[in-house]
Amino acid sequence: MPASSADSAAATLEALLPEGRVLTSAASFAGFLHDEGEWAVYGDPLAVVRAESTEEVAAAVRWCAETGTPLVARGAGTGLSGAANAIEGCVVVSFERMNAILEVNHAERWARVQPGVVNDDLRAHVAQHGLWYPPDPASSPWSTIGGNVATNAGGMCCVKYGVTRDYVLELEVVTGTGEATRLGTRTAKGVAGYNLVGLIVGSEGTLAVVTEVVVRLRPLPPAPITVAGMFDSVVDAGRAVALVAESGISPSVLELVDRHCLKAVDDWKHMGLSTEANAVLIGRTDAPGEQGQFEAAELARCFEEAGASLAAISADEQESEALYAARRLAYPALERLGPVLTEDVCVPKARVPEVLARIEEIAAAHNVLIANIAHAGDGNLHPLIITTPGDDAARGRAHEAFSEIIDAALAAGGTVSGEHGVGTLKLAGLAKELSPVSLAMHHAVKNALDPHGILNPGRAIPPLG
Structure with a gap:
């Protein structure tokens, strides 16, 4: 896109959001271009949106859908597969400002958090109440809950206690058409409808943009x-x-x-x-x-x-x-x-x-x-x-x-990724792992939930054919 056209497009996005939310200067993009995946390709974004609410995220998604602009959701950038890398001409939505622990329910043992909350910060907060959030990737001092949800992160405790998907009860998401909705239930049991929470967890931002997470908690374990x-x-x-x-x-x-x-x-x-x-x-x-x-x-x-x-x-x-x-x-x-x-x-x-x-x-x-x-x-x-x-x-x-x-x-009967996600680095490997029928199912889901094809395109699933 010519510079003048890019400036004009960015200006229309800026007009939709409060002042200071949208970065358009190339000099301000340095911290938003790529994750820690060595040699994973990345491009220069059109703009970075530092959202502060679900409504602002939805406005950015709608703008991207209307203009055909790719959108990349970004947490702390600690990923190792290139899934959070900027795409040339995209809008990066950063969750650095959506970092609040909104609610902790001690009786039901869950916490409601924004996606920018750092994993270890959540663990320290709930530990004050004798509770524990088990998923603990090695990046837990820096990685965010939203990023952990995107990749279905595991960690050192997962051998006994499971991975992120096992602890996500409910999500607030913005769909590929810019509509906000809630998925899942906070109750101890719930089998009504499809498991859409399980579908979104691990989808690397390709099916919806997560704006709030309700996670299951456990009592603190004894000293090991x-x-x-x-x-x-x-x-x-x-x-x-x-x-x-x-x-x-x-x-x-x-x-x-x-x-x-x-x-x-x-x-x-x-x-x-x-x-x-x-x-x-x-x-x-x-x-x-x-x-x-x-x-x-x-x-x-x-x-x-x-x-x-x-x-x-x-x-x-x-x-x-x-x-x-x-x-x-x-x-x-x-x-x-x-x-x-x-x-x-x-x-x-x-x-x-x-x-x-x-x-x-x-x-x-x-x-x-x-x-x-x-x-x-x-x-x-x-x-x-x-x-x-x-x-x-x-x-x-x-x-x-x-x-x-x-x-x-x-x-050996294994899989190409246990917890880091596919991003761009594992696309060729996943193409070997998935059968043609399974790959077609992946694309059918992607097309249904992201009909404009704007959410992190080219990541997480290989192309058909």
């Missing part, structure tokens, strides 16, 4: 017991994961961190975490009393049976918290080494060892460094492919490795 296992290889650690699954216990956390990750964290934060082990499993149980002691002992047994050089039940809360913090810090620590292409495949727990072994083969075949972190307890693997800045050849090899890891996950 942490079990650490040191392994000579990530494959041995994978065998321990399979044994834990066979044991029938329900750890609240079962995370894998390899030596590359621990070293990167230690070099950055000097936490004294360096270890001779090639992989560490961090297991936790929050079961009360004797059951907690039993589950901790079972975790240690499974670790030892899989070949752990050390399996220790921690009596030192500071030590166990340091390991847990290291897992959260692994990704930003590795980012300091160079561009990181992040995988997010999920495979059956019994297949974790073979897929980890295949990832090691892929790394060697393409001469790339792959560091491994994982929500290992539910088979959600995050191989992190690290390249040297400016090395185009390494970048090409990284993309080849990325594709082969997806193929390995699918061959």
